[in-house]
Amino acid sequence: MPSFPGGMEWTLASVFVPLTGALLCFLLPRRAPLLGRLTALLTVAAVLGLLLTVLAEGTQQTALGGWPAPLGILWRADGLSVALMAMTALVGLGVSVYAHAYFRDKHTEGAFFWPLWLMLWTALDALFLSRDLFNLYVTLELVGFAAASLTALDGSAAALRGAIRYLLISMLGSLSYLLGVALIYHACGSVDIVLVAERIGTAPDLVVAVALGTMTAGLVLKTALFPLHFWLPPAHGSAPAPVSAVLSALVVKASFYLLLRLWLEVFDGGGPWLAEFLGVLGAVAVVWGSVAALRQARLKLLMAYSTVAQIGYFFMAFPLAAVGGGAVWAGALYLVLAHGLAKAAMFLSVGSVLRFARHDRIDELDRIVHRLPLTLTAFALAGVSIMGLPPSGGFIGKWLMLEAAFRQGRYGFVAVILLGGVLAAAYVFRVVGHAFTPTARAQRAREVPAAMEWSALLLALAAILLGLLPPLVLPLLEIGQVAVVSGVAAPAGSG
Amino acid sequence: MTPLFDPQLPANALLPLLVLASSLVPGMIIFFLAEERVRLRTVLNLGGALMKLALVGFMLWGSYQGQRFEARLPLLEGLDLVLRVGALSLLFLALSAGLWFLTTIYAIGYLEGAPHRSRFFGFFSLCVTATVGVAMSGNLLTFVLFFELLTLTTYPLVVHRGTEAARQAGQVYLAHTVLAGSLLLAGTVWLYTLTGTLGFVPRGFVAEVAETHPGALRAIFALLIAGVGVKAALVPLHSWLPRAMVAPAPVSALLHAVAVVKAGAFGIVLIVYDVFGVEQAAELGVTGPLAAVAAVTIIYGSLRALFQDDLKRRLAFSTVSQVSYIVLGVAIVGPLASVGGIVHLVHQGLMKITLFFCAGNLAETLGIHKVSEMRGVGRRMPWTMAAFTIGALGMIGVPPLAGFITKWYLSLGALEAGVHWPLYVLMASSLLNAAYFLPILHAAWFAEPDPAPTHAAAADGHAAPSRAHAGWLLLLPPLTTAALSVLIGLFASLPFSPLEWSLLIAEREFEYPEARADVPLRPGAGSDD
């Protein structure tokens, strides 16, 4: 008999605590900042409990309502789920602390922020735990709704446009995914991932191929892989800082996570041809996104395009993993985790700069380095991880992917991985450089609360620290992975 | 000598970490100090520097006792972060710890009353932390880590002044170093996929794959050398260095003598000796091109220096030239040349830092930035110019100064290796050195001062009354380093001298077989175990 509270309790708590918090914040808008932060703390505790349980005992399963699948909901927390939940929890805690200070003088926005944000957190945790293709659809839609509403939070024309475009795209992506679910249900008679994985071998190839195609297309659209990234910069660039942080750090990861699950556990590595295609798109995204980031005049858009570039790295793992297997996925996941922490820190820093200077034009940062040293430090440290310099989470991820690229003799990918790092350094240091120089006329500045500066800094430090923790994180990612992709033949035209 | 690093004894993991911490911890505290807390900041700075010196001294002594110093942190499967203290590390550690101490004193004096000193000294300390990390790297992964860290921590120092020129110099610096960093990373990962290990060992670890993948190894060598060569300012990767002269003088000293350029040169030494093994590298045919690059750099740097009127730029090009002596010594495959190259790590550091300290003093006290303004300064700042003269003569290679020892060993080494062209390079370079240093000395000592001195009241030691204190802080370091450049030249053959230490390193690298034991490594002395 497992001890109380055990895996089941922690699992339930990590979803129902933020859900309850969201409802309470909705009902008691004036108490929302306090309730919200309290909820964040409790959720972090729940996720931590789950993390420790999974580390100690392995995968945890929880059946909701006592029914078996497919009617009941089965939640399963393995290493991959828990790693992403932990990243979400860390970012969530930072964002919650930050948001309290950020929305202190914007009560209307604050009142909407808390319930929506906690709803988003709930949906993310539920998504990471679900092992049922249809429940995954529902949680994916919930993530999309909450994210779109958050994007629209400040009510400006730009924010509304970004939010509407994102919502439409998100719905389209989810429906495309759902079409795949319909086909899979037809072929396998189940939507439970484990059952589907068992039966998919005997299903008609055409149906499986179409399902793989529509599901991948939908999720790729939602993850904003080049050239389907067009909706991302306006949405991430126009939302309030804590929301941008959440969108870039967490929301795009949800659809990527789902795609990864499908490829690993349902489609057994997908098709080599499709993997190759995604990898090439990813490579283009790295270069194109980085160059676009370099050309931005505004800090938030720079960050948004940087996210487009970083997403490219995740997809370069698909063809590499077809040969390189688990180590490549580990590298890509490392990049996902590090990017989550680092990009959240960067967007939060940018929010502090915006608050301080009332603008985010890069050329006019006017000696931020003396005036907001902690914020600039957070930005630069997070930048180290984005560039993939050691020691940082980003470095470990890139190292693993580079290693695979070299082993497979794919020097084109090697070049892109390295070039992406150099371009990232160029855009990060373009900002840092301007932070040292004064502008022609002095600018009025507004005070930035310490909570905003410190939450960003701590997230950035976490991204760095992640680079020293592979001995802890890599084994965690392997917990519950039935079989890492291995059986897929090498793609024909490698190199 | 007693065998270093007895493998029987358990390794001491604490000391390498303490060496890192002795600058890291004060640095982190300094970041959070208010600007006006001068006293506490000074105590932290000097305390850290002294502590580091003491720790390095202790490790030197311990190494003679056969103690091993090694700290490990597991990172990836089969790849740890390793800090290990070997003979070569100790040489570089002692150099950087010693010069950091002097540079700190100098910087305290130089920056007295300047803004943003907490930030400056914070990064200053981090920069040295990265340098000692480079020195103690036990494998290529660790080396890459600290090497990149060095890039990141020196950037804020380069742009410290916050001017547009400084920002642009910073961008140029970064463009070079980041690009180089990615080449270094590429070479490192590629090498790892071939050999499955990255741990530094004397005579290298690539021998097993040398027969199967010679082409890949040559490419890796090129990548790695290009990666570290930017910091070592090899032509044509050198152009960041003269531009970085916009930084304050202590930063220049740090860049040229303690940290960045030195780390690059040290990296080349490591790659040739402890990654490839110099003989293996020679077999792969990569030392020849490297020697050629070094030769070109030596001549090109000297030629460019000749035409610079800005004193700091002239010194910067001189650095470009001088650092490649180290590379040349490494690339001429032979024990004596190696000795010359390795010992020049220390010699160039001492002499060049002297020159930069002096240039800073001239700029700070007299407002002199150009060579053409230096007429008669010898009379107004005799001590500074005396130190400058020693540094300059050492660079030219006048005996018995440190630079002479280097050139002597390099020449012997070339002869031993049976090649003659390095002699011509050395001779040409010495002539050029003389051509760009002697006019300065002549103008400073023998020319009449300009009729309207820029700052009449200024003179050594008792400049303006308010800066009297700073004056001594600025004077002491160059005098010390100048004296040291004389002493290590004079007493080069005493135990513990840089030369003796370099001989030890070269012995371990070449490991003479019994049959050749009759060939004495030390000229004029038999083997004296």
Add this chain to the structure above:
Amino acid sequence: MSQPVFWALVGMALVTLGLYALIVHAHLLRKVLALNIISSGVFLVFIGLARRAPEAGAALPMEPDPVPQAMVLTGIVVAVAATGLALALIVRLRAVTGRTTLGDDTDD
């Protein structure tokens, strides 16, 4: 062609129709309509295909499968929620900017 495949193809046709309209129409209300039609198409594929093969060939050829029906029910609720949210945002946009389209440029 069996009946399930027939309805699945009709569903696919609806999806295609909706996708085309989603791309070519600028007016946001029309885009919402298009998405609703896409989702109806997906549901049709879901329920159409989810039934067992009709080899018995009776008047009630197939027994209904309750699971996809429950899912489509949920899907309909999700769709209406999405529609409501999208319409609310579009009405806000109209109030703020006077426009009912997104415009071409990404920046403001």
Add this chain to the structure above:
Amino acid sequence: MDAMSLLDWALDGVLAFVVLWLAWRALATPTLFLAVVLFIAFGVVLALVWARLAAVDVALAEVAIGAGVTGALLLAALVRLEPTMARGQAPAAEASEVRHDD
């Protein structure tokens, strides 16, 4: 058997045709108001399809939610979006990006 099957096919065919035609018209018709009305009709016919496919629950939900609630939402939004053209207007006004002042 064959006759029944043929009848089935005829019924399916007619339903499918109507559904597709309504969807096409709802998306292509120039006036938005008409488009919404056609969409509601589409929902009702789709409910027949669900019934035909023995999905009675879904049919009821489609009528109530898919056609009913969604239709009501669309009409309510239409009134706020295009007050002038909520009832048959020049088709050009829809696509053009006339800036309304309010």
